[in-house]
Amino acid sequence: MAIRINNIIADYIMKTICLYFEIHQISHLKRYRFFDIGKDHYYIDEYANESGISYTAENSYIPALKTLIQMAKDGAGFFKLALSISGSALEQLQQYSPVVMDLLHELNDTGCCEFLAEPYSHGLSSLADNWEDGFREDVKLQCDAIKDLFGKKPKVFRNSSLIYDDEIGSIVADMGFNGVLTEGAKHILGWKSPHFLYHCNLNPNLKLLLRDYKLSDDISLRFSNPSWKSYPLMSGTYIDWIASMPEDEEVINIFMELCALGIYQPLNSNILEFIKALPEAAKQRGISFSTPSEVIANYKSVAPIDVPYPMSWLDEERDISCWLGNVMQREAFHKLYSIGDRVRLCSDRRIRQDWNFLQASDNFRFMSTKNNAVTMNRGIYESPYDAFTNYMNILADFTNRVNWALPADMDVEELNAFQTTIRNQDKEIEALKKQISHLQAANDTGKAVKTAKSKKKQ
Numbered sequence: 001m002a003i004r005i006n007n008i009i010a011d012y013i014m015k016t017i018c019l020y021f022e023i024h025q026i027s028h029l030k031r032y033r034f035f036d037i038g039k040d041h042y043y044i045d046e047y048a049n050e051s052g053i054s055y056t057a058e059n060s061y062i063p064a065l066k067t068l069i070q071m072a073k074d075g076a077g078f079f080k081l082a083l084s085i086s087g088s089a090l091e092q093l094q095q096y097s098p099v100v101m102d103l104l105h106e107l108n109d110t111g112c113c114e115f116l117a118e119p120y121s122h123g124l125s126s127l128a129d130n131w132e133d134g135f136r137e138d139v140k141l142q143c144d145a146i147k148d149l150f151g152k153k154p155k156v157f158r159n160s161s162l163i164y165d166d167e168i169g170s171i172v173a174d175m176g177f178n179g180v181l182t183e184g185a186k187h188i189l190g191w192k193s194p195h196f197l198y199h200c201n202l203n204p205n206l207k208l209l210l211r212d213y214k215l216s217d218d219i220s221l222r223f224s225n226p227s228w229k230s231y232p233l234m235s236g237t238y239i240d241w242i243a244s245m246p247e248d249e250e251v252i253n254i255f256m257e258l259c260a261l262g263i264y265q266p267l268n269s270n271i272l273e274f275i276k277a278l279p280e281a282a283k284q285r286g287i288s289f290s291t292p293s294e295v296i297a298n299y300k301s302v303a304p305i306d307v308p309y310p311m312s313w314l315d316e317e318r319d320i321s322c323w324l325g326n327v328m329q330r331e332a333f334h335k336l337y338s339i340g341d342r343v344r345l346c347s348d349r350r351i352r353q354d355w356n357f358l359q360a361s362d363n364f365r366f367m368s369t370k371n372n373a374v375t376m377n378r379g380i381y382e383s384p385y386d387a388f389t390n391y392m393n394i395l396a397d398f399t400n401r402v403n404w405a406l407p408a409d410m411d412v413e414e415l416n417a418f419q420t421t422i423r424n425q426d427k428e429i430e431a432l433k434k435q436i437s438h439l440q441a442a443n444d445t446g447k448a449v450k451t452a453k454s455k456k457k458q
Contacts, residue, residue, distance in 0.1 A: 015242060015250055016290040016298075017282060018209060020158075020181060021258040023061070024086040024122050025053050025093075026362040031380055032390055037397045043354060048379070050096045053089075057097040060262030065103040067261075067272045071279060072112035079279040080112045080289045082181075083258075084158050087120030087142055087356060090149070101149075108150045114291035117143050117154035117177065123359030124323055126159055126168045127310060128337040134344060136175060138359075156181065156292040160361050162211065162255070162313040163320065166306070169200035169208070177206065179296045181255060184210035185311045185318035192303075195249035199301040207296045208305055211255040211313060215241070220260035224269035235277035243285040251295055252287075255313070315370065323364040328388040332395065333364060339399055342406040351405065354398055363391055 028048035032040070071079045085093075085104075093100045107113050119125055120142035125135040139157070147153050156179040157172050164182035172180055184194030194210035218238070222228045230237070242252050257264070265271040279289065290298065310320045324330050336358060343355045366378050366387035381387040 014247060014286070015245070015252060016288045016295065017242065017278075018082070018251060018253045018290050018292055018295050019080075020082040020084070020116070020253070020255040020292070021261075022084055022086075022158075022256070023089045023093075023258050025049075025056065025089045026122075026360055027088045027092070027357045028052065028379060029357070029363065029390065029394060032394045032397075034393055037393060038400060041350075041397060041401060043394045043398075044357060045380070049092055053092045053096045056259055056263060057093075057100050059267065060259045061097070061100045062103065063267060063272060064258055064261040064275075065100065065107060067276055068113075069103065069107050069110060071276055072107065072110035075112070075279050075289075077112065078283060078289060080114075080291050080294070082114040082116055082156070082292050083107075084116035084118045085142075085146070086118060086122035086160075087145060088122055088360060090145055105150070108152070114156070114293055115146050115150055115152050115154055116181065116292065117146070117157045119160055119359075120145065121356040121359035122160045122361060123356075124160065124163070124320075124333065124361050124364065125359060126163060126171075127320065127324070128333075128340065131337055131340055132171055134337075134340050135171065137344070139175065155179070156209075156296070158182075163310050164208075164307060164312075165310040166201045166308060168310070169206050169307070170202040173200060173203040173206035179207040179209060179292055181209050181253070181292060182211065183311050183313040183318050184212055184253070187318065188305065188307055188311055192305075193249055194253065195245060195251055196302045197251055197295060197299045198303055198305045201304040201306045204301070204304065207301055209251065209253050209292055209295060210305075211253050213313065213318075215252065216254050216256050219254070219271075219274075220256040220264055223265045223271055223274070233274065235274050235281045238274075239278065239281040239285055239287065242282075242287060251290075251299055314365075322368050322370060323361055326367070326369050326384075328369075328384065329364050329367045332367065332388060332391055335392070335395060335399075339402050342402050346402065346405050348405055351398075351401060358391075358395065358398060363387075367391070 028045040029043050030045035030048075032043060068081060072081075083104075093104075108115070117139055119135070119138040121138055123138065125131055125138045128134065143154050155177060157175075157177040158181040159168065162182045164180060169180060180200070189210070194212050196210075198208040198210065200206035200208060215238075218230070218233065222230070223233055225231060245252075261271050261275060282289065311318050312320055312322075314322045324333055343351060346352060366381055367384045369384050378384075378387060381390065
């Protein structure tokens with residue numbers, strides 16, 4: 001009888017939906033001309049940042065987060081989701097839209113949201129040669145920010161735009177993460193389905209959750225398109241598609257940007273009403289919601305996935321060609337990371353902050369010459385060549401600042417020796433802090449004993 005009941009329960013929770021949203025806002029670079037090099041060291045367009053984040057917050061983040069919070073409260077633990085927030089988005093939200101931060105804290109308080117790790121810069125540090133330590137620092141910076149703000153240490157990782165390959169997976173596993181979100185790219189999966197839990201080809205301890213790009217794009221890209229054959233899409237129909245999948249296809253990963261709810265799909269398209277109706281429709285068909293960590297804990301990996309070359313969730317190719325597909329992009333990329341070792345040794349707060357701005361993947365995407373089905377907003381730039389010129393002007397000034405802080409004639413051995421000295425000093429400082437704490441505790445104990453003896457004599 002017990003076995004029968006367990007089988008019924010297992011059948012009931014056979015399928016689960018893992019719903020994930022990304023929150024990212026680019027720090028817009030301002031128009032910077034050749035003659036500004038050496039004179040102007042401020043690169044950010046504050047007006048563009050403020051107007052951009054304010055518009056997105058009003059038309060997407062605020063109404064979307066309010067809806068998700070209500071869904072979490074109404075679901076009483078049934079509805080769950082995951083979020084990742086780039087460092088650039090965190091900084092802009094705290095500065096220009098604190099109401100969104102309040103809503104994020106409220107969502108966190110429901111206990112139904114898992115916060116994920118990602119590179120703080122939302123950059124391409126995982127793709128740079130000999131830059132593993134820099135990539136690790138980039139991720140740690142974001143993890144520390146999430147822990148400070150929301151009291152939770154991320155256990156699952158998602159790279160910028162879901163970039164992933166075997167080597168990245170091996171590094172991420174070594175960093176202590178137990179899972180990665182990435183794209184269910186057809187050229188990688190072949191005949192396999194994205195509706196299973198997989199694991200890293202180089203480390204079986206790292207589990208892979210693969211995005212179902214069709215189901216995800218049905219919401220984020222096609223929902224309000226009247227020429228789409230499934231328009232208008234109802235929540236019941238959407239869940240029926242999931243329920244009709246083969247029984248053994250258990251994990252349905254639906255990943256998208258949060259601004260899909262309100263920006264890509266306008267509020268008047270009833271996108272939030274559609275999202276809000278999903279949990280009840282899923283519950284009626286015996287489909288649950290899970291966070292990435294719950295998927296990893298409750299489902300077994302069926303096989304490794306071999307990813308020899310990086311894949312992502314962008315464009316039809318699902319690769320990295322949108323950032324590094326032409327000569328301009330690669331030139332800018334290699335020029336940027338050629339000074340990375342020096343930047344890591346700099347203690348100048350402004351240099352480190354500008355480094356994060358310059359690493360952002362959007363800067364390289366603006367230089368893309370690809371013909372895409374989806375029109376790309378290049379911001380202040382009239383063309384990819386304009387984007388390249390502006391970026392390289394800024395990078396030239398930034399490089400001069402870095403070389404002034406750490407002279408360019410320092411060779412690699414000197415830099416390594418300098419870095420080792422700094423690391424040793426950090427260790428010594430940490431040891432001295434512990435010694436001070438120990439002595440302080442002993443001193444406090446001694447004072448307490450002395451006070452107690454004095455009172456006893458009295």
